[in-house]
Amino acid sequence: MTMVGEMWSHLGSTMGTLMLVYTLFKQFFPHHLQDSFEKYFNRIVRFAYPYVEITFDEFTGERMKRSEAYSRIKSYLSDKSTASAKRLKADVVKDSQSAVLSMDYNEEITDEFQGVKVWWSANRILPTTQRISWYPNDDEKKYYRLTVHKRHRELITQSYISHVMMEGKEIATKKRQRKLYSNNPSQNWYGYRRSKWSNVLFEHPATFDTLAMDAKLKEEIKNDLIKFSKGKDYYARIGKAWKRGYLLYGPPGTGKSSMIAAMANLLDYDVYDLELTAVKENTELRRLLLDTSSKSIIVIEDIDCSIDLTGQREKKTEKDGNEDEPSDPVTKRVKEEEKKESKVTLSGLLNCIDGLWSSCGGERIIVFTTNYVEKLDPALIRRGRMDKHIELSYCCFDAFKVFAKNYLEIDSHSLFGEIESLLGETNMTPADVAENLMPKSDYDDVETCLKRLVKALKDAKEEAKKKVEDEARLKAEKEEEKQKQKSVKEEKEQSGKDDKEVKENGVALEAAEVKENGVAH
Ligand SMILES: Nc1ncnc2c1ncn2[C@@H]1O[C@H](COP(=O)(O)OP(=O)(O)OP(=O)(O)O)[C@@H](O)[C@H]1O
Ligand SMILES: [Mg+2]
Incomplete structure (x- = not known):
């Protein structure tokens, strides 16, 4: 903090003199000369101000993406500011046991790099227009500002910033609290949450040790994942994006x-748990x-379930067009929103996945x-995807x-022997096996739990057997019914045929009689 004071006292005296000159000038100079005076005055201030300022905004590219540089600076400064800043912000993390500290807004700290001093400040700009909002952070703009003396400009732009980026990344990796993200509906992207993803701490206890599955397959998957995570150079060498599907x-x-x-x-x-049904379109x-x-x-x-695999997603009601048009604007809007829902197509998804790999390098x-x-x-599932x-x-x-x-x-x-043979004879999901094995009270011992599983397996086997029998019976009944219907039809056809024959014969007989009689007359 002493360095900040030093900087400001030096700067303060220079700027103080300039401001005095400015005020005197404004008072005593004729009005028509003031404009050109102001122009020159600004130049002088720029010349007299011996510092370079670099700003790092939180969001880049029309708020498309949170700036990586901003996040890294935040991590880098969180270490520095804990020691020197007077006002800190705290984010409580994991089990409310520890807190991550970072410098508060408008707080400044100094850093030193190869004997050169630099000043960092955390700032935010609140929206100028006063809007009534339940969410105070709406539209605020956050940024870090780095100030350094002009003469060290090159060192700072060429080496110091990359040093901050590297260290920031390392610190972030070390302190990383893993997160579970879920996507927000797009109407919230620019609102108070201003984020495409919401997150909570990821604390799922499942590991490969607790995962019940074929031992060989488990080992194979583990090795595959570990090889992938260490494969940065390999993927770069073979010219493939560092990803795996x-x-x-x-x-279930x-x-x-x-x-x-x-x-x-x-x-x-x-x-990142991506709920596709909440995504309105491919973009x-x-x-x-x-x-x-x-x-x-x-x-x-x-x-x-989340995507129409043929790419046609039109809603039935839209096609039919026989729905009553709602008159009140709120219902109309809701209906319109519904109509817009889930226009994500299979080709859109495939393009996004392919595009994702080509546009971001990380694992x-x-x-x-x-x-x-x-x-x-x-x-969708071909190798490569x-x-x-x-x-x-x-x-x-x-x-x-x-x-x-x-x-x-x-x-x-x-x-165990009995369970092994029962498992070979019947289908039970791991979820059901787990449920049966879990002790239900303090009095449930190993034997009780295993016996409960044996019983459940036997029941399942019996049920499956009964199901097969029922199905066979049903099939036989259906077959029988079919046969019955067939023979009834055949009978009907036969009797129809007979009737026709009788009729035909009758007609023929009559005709012959007529002929005979005619001839006789
Ligand atoms: N292979 C397994 N190893 C360990 N636990 C399992 C396993 N399968 C299921 N379970 C247990 O059953 C519960 C449900 O499993 P999980 O949610 O992983 O199933 P799923 O395959 O994702 O089901 P769904 O298709 O319904 O999403 C879990 O909480 C877990 O405790
Ligand atoms: Mg599941």
Whole structure:
């Protein structure tokens, strides 16, 4: 802080003199000369002001994207300001245990680089027009300003700023609190939240150790992910964007979402949960994807439900056009908004994904999940887009052993054999196995839990058997009914034929009689 004082006292005396001259001039000079005087005065001030100022805005490119430089400076300064700034802002993080401090607005701190002093200030501009708003931060503009003496201009622009960027990134990585992002509807992008994504701390406890699945497949996926995360140079060498797509498919409750959490925990990545139905059109989707950070997993759950795979999304009511036009403007607006809903097309999604890879270098993983892989368009999941297809299926014995170890802390038990053969004979999702194995009270011991699972498996087996039998019976009944209908039809046809024949014969007989009689007459 002493340096800031020094700077201002030096600058203050120079500027003070200039201001005095300015005031005197304004008072005593004729009015018509004041304009040209002001022009020269500004030049003198610029000449006398020995500092260069560099501004770093929070948002760049028409608010398209939060500036990476701004975020890095924030991290860099958070370390410096804790020691020197007098007014700090605190963000409470993880379990409310610790707080991340950063300098408050209009606060200044000094930094030193290769013996050169620089000054940083955090600023914000509030909107000039007074609007009544529930959200005070609407339209405010935040920025950092770096001030440095003119003579160090080159050192600062060439070395210091890149030093800040590098250190800022490192500090951010070290202090990183992983986030789970979800997309905001686009009407909120420019409002009080002014963000395309909302976030909460990502604290999902699932890891690959808690994931119950085939041991070999699990190892394969882990290795694949680790190889990817270390593959920066490799991807650069082979000329491919540093990204990887995973398609997770399987019935509900087989661990697709849990696996995404495990992936994020293994790699220490953020998760962007992209709700496609809230995205109105392809351009919005592109903006959303561009606003994701590197080291992240972009997730689109239930892809088959969130997009029309044929690309035609017109609503039935729109086509029919027989809906009553609402008269009041509010309902009309809501209807219009509804109509606009989800114009994201398959080709739009594919373009965005491909475009995303070519426009941002950082490591990103994209994951699609679905319960019905066969419904998906092959173009969406071809290799290169979705590089690895992973089937998560019903609980196998390997998966059960993971649950037994995690839930009951056992590696073996006399009931394991029976459970293994039952699992081979019936389909039960890992979610159901987990539910049965979980102790329900303090009195539930290992034996109780395992027995409950055995019973559930037997019930499931019985139910499946009954279902098969029912289905077979139903099929047989249907077949029988079909046969019955067929024979009735055949009978009818036959009797119809007979009638026709009788009729024809009758007609022929009559004709012959007529002929005969005619001849006789
Ligand atoms: N393979 C698994 N390993 C560990 N836990 C699992 C597994 N599968 C399911 N579970 C448990 O079941 C619950 C539901 O699993 P999850 O949400 O991952 O299923 P999902 O496949 O994503 O289902 P859906 O298709 O309905 O989204 C989880 O909370 C988890 O505890
Ligand atoms: Mg899920």
